[in-house]
């Protein structure tokens with residue numbers, strides 16, 4: 488549906504060239520919600536803007552439904568763009584137009600008749616829960632409502648693809664959940680392909696089927712959500728996922744924690760489980776089979792789109808051989824173990 492092949496992009500600035508995208512390869516399947524996560528400056532906006540050529544790559548191919556759009560004429564490109572909606576962090580609504588006219592705008596530009604426009608806009612108002620607000624101006628709306636208008640506008644020309652650039656980053660937690668719910672709905676209802684970029688792990692966790700981790704213009708990791716948390720392929724990716732997840736240890740432990748083993752210390756493990764690997768039997772087995780003394784000090788279960796992710800922080804007492812046995816056992820059960828330090 489969307490494919491980037493060996494995409495490179497540099498920005499030329501007075502201070503020198505900035506490599507914003509370096510050899511990006513990815514494929515987003517039809518009907519999929521695909522996330523790209525990374526810190527600020529990683530190249531996320533440049534990547535998503537390459538998909539509709541708001542930003543033109545220096546090298547590589549951008550394929551939409553199998554067609555390299557870099558080689559299209561201006562007119563043909565225009566047509567492809569009608570098939571790609573986009574929403575932004577700051578909504579980008581026209582402040583002088585009310586809700587209805589904001590949503591109608593792409594259709595006005597396409598020269599639809601007033602009647603046709605009405606036929607398309609009314610159901611979009613319904614879909615996004617804005618029927619009561621159709622004559623309100625953006626300044627009279629909450630952030631969540633503004634983003635709903637932007638979503639309705641993006642859907643007005645019936646695109647097959649929706650690009651979301653930090654679409655929930657300006658919203659509070661509750662509103663974020665409701666916008667993500669709406670995106671999931673329209674993904675299912677219209678089999679819409681969604682590419683979203685974000686710096687918030689909660690967002691990809693809630694809605695994405697697959698995710699790519701971007702760092703300094705490069706893809707460090709590209710996998711399903713479950714794999715992303717339990718089996719990142721490189722140390723660098725592991726560290727970055729950790730940072731982006733903001734999963735902190737309790738204050739007391741953090742204060743006393745050392746990076747290296749010291750006399751009389753025990754390791755702190757963070758154990759990730761997904762899917763069916765139920766947690767309590769595994770921990771019981773760990774205690775019994777590996778003769779480890781385990782102290783659980785925090786645990787929680789998070790919901791992924793298609794899966795659950797359990798995260799448990801424990802301290803573990805045992806001799807090195809038992810500890811290794813424990814790690815091996817956890818891995819054999821599909822879990823991942825990270826040593827966070829020693830206390």
Ligand SMILES: Nc1ncnc2c1ncn2[C@@H]1O[C@H](COP(=O)(O)OP(=O)(O)O)[C@@H](O)[C@H]1O
Nearest residue numbers: 498500505507526527528529530531532533534
């Ligand atoms: N128009 C531009 N001119 C120069 N540098 C830019 C421009 N846009 C982005 N950059 C730089 O390119 C890098 C990637 O930026 P961006 O794609 O906006 O990252 P992100 O969206 O992940 O924060 C950053 O170092 C940023 O400063």
Ligand SMILES: [Mg+2]
Nearest residue numbers: 531532533653
């Ligand atoms: Mg950005």
